[in-house]
Amino acid sequence: MQFRHADAIWQAFPELRAGAFHVDAIHPDAAVETAIAHFSAIAEARLAAAQESEFPEIQAWRRGFSRMGLKPTQYRSASEALLRRFRQDHGLPRLHPLVDLCNAISLAFAIPIAIFDTEKIIGGLEVRQAKGQETYLTFGGEIEHPDPDEVIFADGAERAHARRWTNRQSGLSAVRPTTRSALIVAEALHVSAGEDIGRLIETLADALGAHWPATPKTAMLSFGSPRFEF
Secondary structure, three states: OEEEEOHHHHHHOOOOEEEEEEEOOOOOOOOOHHHHHHHHHHHHHHHHHOOHHHOHHHHHHHHHHHHOOOOOOOOOOHHHHHHHHHHHHOOOOOOOHHHHHHHHHHHHHOOOEEEEEHHHOOOOEEEEEOOOOOEEEOOOOOEEOOOOOOEEEEEOOOEEEEEOOOOEEOOOOOOOOOOOOEEEEEEEOOOOHHHHHHHHHHHHHHHHHHHOOOOOEEEEEOOOOOEEEO
């Protein structure tokens, strides 16, 4: 199986930097609260100095959404939505240890992180523009069809596992207690994205290895090396 961004995405967003992970032996009993507290404290310190809308990581995604023809305050990147909720509620709901850990790291880095149950992916996953006939399953169980040219995460069965790029994941491949294998993707568009994605990869790999009995496979993706085989 492989993950990749289509060439058209790299050409339209040459500033894109991305990291990918694959991890096996996931279980829902990992104790991640200490790690979550550490990363949450980093986010709290940043938010004490400025609101999330002022972060360069968030501003870059807002510009990216505008270039896609979307209103950036109507459709927010996942990291902005998490930071906004964290600032307002002083915390995030607990969903699954893997999701909770990735959400906390996303808060600390202000970079969106997507997590997919690989058993729900058919034939690999590609970030590309939608054709319009793909199916998207909401968390409420409804079927939607992405708009033509909308940036989606599409698998080989023409199913969209995320809409509007980093805005909204599908309920189809969401991590659940039965999840054993996960694909994790982090993406950034800001000026220091390459350096920050590199640090995020190291941070997340260490955190995953500390909480689950597996060594995650990782990759830094670029236009010249856009594929992650796992």
